[in-house]
Structure formats: structure tokens, C-alpha cells
Amino acid sequence: MRTILSVSSGLGLRKVGLTGGEPLVDVPKLTQIGQFCLEELHVPIHMHTNGTLVDEHMCSSGGVLTLFESVSVTFLGGDAGTHEYMTKTSGSFARAFRGTGIIAEAGLPLTCYYIPTHGTCESFRELTPKLHDIGVKRIRAMALAPSGRARPIYGETAPTQEEMRQFEIDLLEARDRLGVYVEAGYCTRLSMPNLAILAGHDVCMSGRNRVHINSKGDVFPCTAASGVKELRLGNVKEDPAALRKIWVESDIINMIRAIHNGGLAACDECNRMPNCRDGCTVNACGTMSDVERAMCPLTNPQLRGQLR
Ligand code: SF4
Ligand code: SF4
Numbered sequence: 001m002r003t004i005l006s007v008s009s010g011l012g013l014r015k016v017g018l019t020g021g022e023p024l025v026d027v028p029k030l031t032q033i034g035q036f037c038l039e040e041l042h043v044p045i046h047m048h049t050n051g052t053l054v055d056e057h058m059c060s061s062g063g064v065l066t067l068f069e070s071v072s073v074t075f076l077g078g079d080a081g082t083h084e085y086m087t088k089t090s091g092s093f094a095r096a097f098r099g100t101g102i103i104a105e106a107g108l109p110l111t112c113y114y115i116p117t118h119g120t121c122e123s124f125r126e127l128t129p130k131l132h133d134i135g136v137k138r139i140r141a142m143a144l145a146p147s148g149r150a151r152p153i154y155g156e157t158a159p160t161q162e163e164m165r166q167f168e169i170d171l172l173e174a175r176d177r178l179g180v181y182v183e184a185g186y187c188t189r190l191s192m193p194n195l196a197i198l199a200g201h202d203v204c205m206s207g208r209n210r211v212h213i214n215s216k217g218d219v220f221p222c223t224a225a226s227g228v229k230e231l232r233l234g235n236v237k238e239d240p241a242a243l244r245k246i247w248v249e250s251d252i253i254n255m256i257r258a259i260h261n262g263g264l265a266a267c268d269e270c271n272r273m274p275n276c277r278d279g280c281t282v283n284a285c286g287t288m289s290d291v292e293r294a295m296c297p298l299t300n301p302q303l304r305g306q307l308r
Pocket of ligand 1: 259264266267270271272273276277284288292295296297298
């Protein structure tokens with residue numbers, strides 16, 4: 001990990017994000033990573049947690065969570081029934097809610113992430129005031145991405161348009177009524193049009209300023225792309241220095257850059273344009289028909305090498 005971070009530093013690393021699994025299962029290691037980033041690389045860190053392991057000690061002076069520029073707790077539903085339907089872990093909602101309260105009470109920079117799915121959207125309506133009551137000031141909406149474990153079941157798991165529309169309206173209404181700050185990234189605003197009024201970066205950042213490295217050392221162009229086999233850029237487990245070559249020379253990342261810049265010839269004739277150019281390659285890979293997959297260089301390796 002240290003070597004990968006040091007190589008990244010040489011590439012201009014500006015921020016580190018840690019996600020799971022669950023980062024708080026190994027607090028000593030997390031502390032070491034946090035201190036290394038802050039004290040030796042001088043870059044801020046943020047962390048995504050499920051919130052279930054948070055305790056007061058972690059949030060008090062010198063505690064591991066005080067190392068982070070920001071901490072996010074993810075809710076997959078707005079109550080125990082919906083959240084635990086997704087986590088498959090009994091009691092996880094109550095523990096996440098308790099952990100969130102501890103972080104908020106300590107005054108640490110906290111954002112609660114909402115990932116709505118089919119059947120869970122409405123439940124968030126009641127969660128927002130409860131979070132507000134325990135001191136949560138920021139909520140971020142996240143659209144489910146067709147990647148990782150969600151990809152094979154994306155068709156059944158993604159919310160319907162009407163569910164999504166109501167979720168967006170509920171969130172904006174809570175923002176106005178309670179004064180919570182609501183945000184959504186570019187990828188999310190693409191699929192939640194009512195949230196398009198929210199501030200955020202206005203382009204896909206894949207290929208521009210980020211990579212995601214999973215626990216096996218596989219490198220992907222963004223966190224949502226993790227586990228999308230078509231978007232695997234390479235591996236740095238045995239050779240962390242390979243990250244530089246991957247960032248500069250990977251066929252996939254250069255193809256993504258070309259898609260965004262209009263430099264991939266195959267896109268000219270494709271009916272998914274301009275959605276891919278202005279949109280999300282993770283979504284494209286996860287939702288193409290078989291015919292589209294056969295015609296796209298991202299999903300058909302035999303068509304690679306078509307950059308202008
Ligand atoms: S599906 Fe492939 S070929 Fe079509 S627009 Fe998207 S990236 Fe280009
Ligand atoms: S590929 Fe999609 S999920 Fe990844 S940064 Fe771009 S828009 Fe966001």
C-alpha cells in the first residue's frame with residue numbers, strides 16, 4: 001500500500017479515498033495508512049464506511065476517524081427492513097444509524113450516502129429527518145451502478161423511473177424543509193434528472209484525475225468501475241510502479257479518453273452516442289445489448305486499436 005501511494009504521489013496524487021469491504025475492521029492498519037498519507041505524502045484522505053463499527057473512541061481526540069478530511073456512511077435503505085434487505089445483515093441499520101450519530105455528535109466532517117434501489121426509494125423519506133435530528137448536515141445521493149455484485153441483478157435492482165423521481169423530489173423537499181446540504185456527483189445526476197440543479201463537476205472524471213485500486217491490486221478508472229471486467233486497466237500487486245504505465249498507456253483508459261474527446265471511430269455510427277461521450281462508461285458496459293457489445297471496442301477486444 002505504501003509503495004502504491006508513493007508511486008501515486010509521483011503522479012500528482014491529491015487525495016486518497018478508502019472504501020471497503022469495511023475499512024474499520026482493521027483500525028491499526030487504517031491508522032498507519034492515514035498517518036502515512038497525512039504526514040509523509042501530505043494529502044488528505046476520506047473514507048467510506050458502513051458505520052456499523054464506529055465507536056466514541058474512534059471519534060475522540062487522536063481517534064482514527066479524526067485523521068480523515070471526510071467520512072461517509074452509506075445507507076442502502078431508509079429503515080431496517082430496506083437497508084438490511086440489501087446488506088443481508090440483521091441489525092446493520094441500527095448499528096449504522098448509531099455510528100452515524102457518534103460521528104455527528106463528535107462534529108467530524110460527515111456525509112450520509114443514499115443508494116436507492118427498487119423498493120427502497122420511499123424509505124429514505126423518513127430517514128432524512130431522523131438523520132437531521134442526530135446532527136447530520138450533508139446527504140449525497142448515489143445512483144446504483146451496474147458494476148460489482150449489482151451488475152448481474154441490475155435489471156431487477158435498479159429503481160423504476162417513477163421511484164427515482166419520487167426519491168429525488170423527497171430529497172429536494174427535505175433539503176428545503178430541514179436545511180440539509182444535498183449533493184450528487186455527475187454520474188448520479190445523469191440518472192437522476194431532478195437533481196441536475198445541484199452543484200457538482202460537470203464531466204465524467206474517468207480517465208482524467210482518478211483511479212480505483214481494489215484489494216487484489218486491480219486498477220479501474222473510477223470506483224463505480226471496480227469489478228467491471230471490460231474496464232480493468234491492469235494490476236499493481238506485484239509491481240506498484242506499473243501504475244504510471246497504466247495511467248499513461250493503458251489501452252482502456254486511452255479509449256475512455258477518446259470516447260470523451262470524440263476520438264473513437266466506432267462511436268460515430270453508434271446509437272448510444274452521445275450518451276457515452278457525455279456520460280458513463282460503467283453504465284454503458286453494464287447495459288449494452290449483445291449487438292451493441294459486439295460493435296463496441298470497449299466490450300469487444302477484437303475491435304481495439306481504432307483510435308483516430
Ligand atoms: S457503446 Fe461503445 S461504440 Fe457505442 S458510443 Fe458507447 S463507447 Fe462508443
Ligand atoms: S465512468 Fe461513470 S461512474 Fe465513473 S466517473 Fe465516469 S460517470 Fe462517474
